[in-house]
Amino acid sequence: MRPFFDLLKKIIQTGVGKTRFLMAAVGLGIAMLLILIAIQAHTNFSQLLYSSKNQNETADFLVINKTITNAMMGQSAKSIFTPEEIANIRKQPFVQAFGLVTSSQYKVVIQAPGDLHFATDMFFEAVPDSFLDVKNEDWKWNEGDRTIPIILPNDFLNLYNFGFSLSQDLPQISQETVKALPLQVNISNNQVSDQYMGHVVGFSDRISSFLVPASFMAWANQKYGTTTAVGTSRVIIKTPDPSNPTLVKFLEDNGYTTNQDKLKFSKTRMIVQTIVSVVGFFGLILLCFALLVFSMFIQLVIASCKREIQLLVILGTAPQQLQRYLLKQFVPLYIVVGLLSLLLVAVLQYWTATILAAHQMLISPWPGVLVFAGMTLVLALVYVVNWLTVKKYVNNI
Amino acid sequence: MQIQLNHLMPIPLQDKLQQRSSDIWNREVTFQQGSFVKIKAPSGTGKTTLIHYLYHIRYDYTGQVAVNGQPWPSYSKNDIASMRQQEVSVIFQDLRLFEQLTARENIVLKNVMQGKPYYPPEKIADMAARLNVSHILEQSGRTLSYGERQRIAIIRALVQPFQWLLMDEPFSHLDEENTQRAAALIAEECKARNAGFILTDLDNDQHFAYDVHYHL
Known part of the structure; x- marks a missing residue:
């Protein structure tokens, strides 16, 4: 051609x-x-x-709860997730794993032993073990055990050491010391009150709550629970990418909130x-x-x-x-x-x-x-x- | 390749042609492959029109022009192009050379259109020499005289394969000597291909040994 x-x-x-x-x-x-x-x-x-x-491992755990607004104050039922809402969160594409945060339905008072003169009202929560960032073989509880393993939030110890203790002229405490302290745990409802030993097994950066094993929580709620089971107001999810804009949008659309710092990449x-x-x-x-x-x-x-x-x-x-x-x-x-x-x-x-x-x-x-x-x-x-x-x-x- | 006319009738000339008899118009005519056909026609009886119908560049007729048993309109554009490259060649009355090409380029265009050159350059030079146009081969088509263009158009029509050669007053601007030379060359090329031709002209002539004569 x-x-x-x-x-x-x-x-x-x-x-x-x-x-x-x-x-x-x-x-x-x-x-x-x-x-x-x-x-x-x-x-x-x-x-x-x-x-x-x-x-930078991006997979992250987010504890999600409803935003407490002025209108909701005093009506704790409004902060509870309905089964439909839970199912909806569970089926979102960005949710890799899903767990409920169970809260205690009884009163808890913790006392430090000896002359430390430390006592505080408290609460417990429990999450499935796979969501924990603390791995410890003491983290188990069987019916009949008098010792309850506890996980504290890292922030809590920091607040005490660098805020409270300095201003009150109290000694600062190391993580090891806290773990070694035998705590006295009083669990009560309006009728009975029992004493247990508390043993701090670790400190969590991930979940800002006082955690006990799920097995203990189930047993104790059954035994001391005052009301019929209350619903869940906090859930925990594992997501591969917390900066995912659809996740942020989902939270906003539904009036949910979580640790905002983790969403900053978004x-x-x-x-x-x-x-x-x-x-x-x-x-x-x-x-x-x-x-x-x-x-x-x-x-x-x-x-x-x-x-x-x-x-x-x-x-x-x-x-x-x-x-x-x-x-x-x-x-x-x-x-x-x-x-x-x-x-x-x-x-x-x-x-x-x-x-x-x-x-x-x-x-x-x-x-x-x-x-x-x-x-x-x-x-x-x-x-x-x-x-x-x-x-x-x-x-x- | 067989060409058949089935009651072919040009629409613009219909009224005029119905008043006179014709060997071609409104008849069944079959042109046998390899035959030399002369069609004699007075001016205004549709000579050029017939050539254009046969070559399928005018379509304002009733009846049919069938090529190999199929009417022209049943062929695709690419089929028609391929037939014009391989089976049918033409010398138009108005010659139709490209003015922006030289005389040689106008010839070569048809020589290479189907891909590989059909004739080597020496053969083209030889044909040009026989028709006395060697000296103008490098001139632009624009500067050629009508007689020179006519001879270039004749050579252009002969440098491709064909089974039928259509000619519309091909010697109108040539002197007697050049007409003889051109006719001899055309006859030779047709014989070499076993091809026939259809030639239209105004008068009788002895340029070829015609097999068939028609009056348009």
């Missing part, structure tokens, strides 16, 4: 409106660049969040995602315009050579030959534009990776597979649109 195409080059002048065509090519380049950058930014962000190289992530989407969106808009200009250019070329093309067809040139020839005039430029954009993205990615590496944030120095896929897709789209345009106008002649 070469000698024939060489002659076609002299007959079909593609020089008409060449500047317009080149500008459209530049537009295509920018569009492609924006789209590829958006894709790559997305890839980078997921790498930063989820890649094992970046060490905002950053939303902002980045919005920016990336806007960039990608502009890329797509620009791509549409580039496609439009290409189509108009093809139309112009064909219209300006209408007589020549008619004569070629009369002499026996197949519409297919003309289509192939015309596409050959445009497509190489698209491929060059695509490769240039890819190269630019690769350079940008390498540069970004170098900068981030200095901050211990590791991303791949190469553009991701999605970028290549994106480029192929955009080029395929441009090709198909061009092909359809050429086909349409050549066949109309």
Whole structure:
């Protein structure tokens, strides 16, 4: 076909409106660049969040409760999750594991032994063992045991050591000492009162509550419980990604609340995602315009050579030959534009990776597979649109 | 390739043609492959129109032009293109050369249209020499005289494979000597391919050993 195409080059002048065509090519380049950058930014962000190289284990445990508003004060029933609400939380896609926080239905008073003169009213809660961040072999209770293992919140000890004890001129206590202290636990309801030994087995950063084994809680609620079982007002979930915006939205929509600190990534992530989407969106808009200009250019070329093309067809040139020839005039430029954009993205990615590496944030120095896929897709789209345009106008002649 | 006419009648000439008899219009005619056909016609009886119907670039007729048993409109655009590259060639009365190409390029265009060159460059040079147009091969189509264009159009029609050659007053602007040379070349090329031709002209002539004569 070469000698024939060489002659076609002299007959079909593609020089008409060449500047317009080149500008459209530049537009295509920018569009492609924006789209590829958006894709790559997305890839980078997921790498930063989820890649094992970046060490920050994102799976986290969240204790969720209803927000207490002024209107709800004094009506504790309103803070209780209904079975439907619990089922709804349980089936959310971001919930990896789900547990109920059971609270005690009896009065608890804890006393320190000897002359420490320390006594306080208290409560207990229990969660399934798999949600605990304290692993201790003493963490078990069987019916008949007089010693109850207890897990305290780390914050509680800190409050005492750095707030309370200093202001009251009391001694600060180490974790070891607390664990060694035999505590006297009085459990009572309106009729009976029993004494147990309390033994602190660990301190939890995860759950801000006074925890006892679930087996003890079940037994004690049965034995001392004053009312019929009250509902659950706190639940604990394990989620792979607490910055997941759908999780944050779910909590907001339902009036639930949790430790806000754990959700702080979510905002950053939303902002980045919005920016990336806007960039990608502009890329797509620009791509549409580039496609439009290409189509108009093809139309112009064909219209300006209408007589020549008619004569070629009369002499026996197949519409297919003309289509192939015309596409050959445009497509190489698209491929060059695509490769240039890819190269630019690769350079940008390498540069970004170098900068981030200095901050211990590791991303791949190469553009991701999605970028290549994106480029192929955009080029395929441009090709198909061009092909359809050429086909349409050549066949109309 | 067989060409058949089934009651072919040009719509614009209908009234005029119904008042006179014709060997072609409104009749069943079959052109046998390989035969040299002469169609003689006075001006205004639809000579060029007939050639355009046969070559399928005009469609304003009633009746049918059937090629290999199928009417022209049943062929796709790509099929028709392939037939014009392989089976049927044409010399138009108005020649239809590309002005932006040189004389040689106009010839080569048809020589390479189907892919591989049909004739080597020496053969084209040889044909040009026989028709006395060697010296103008590198000139742009725009600058050629009508007689020169006519000879280039003849050579262009001969550098492709064909079974039928359609000619519309192919020698109208050639002197007697050049007409003889051109006719000899055409006859030779047709024989070499076992091909036939359909030639339309105003008068009787002895340029070819015609197998069939028709009056339009």
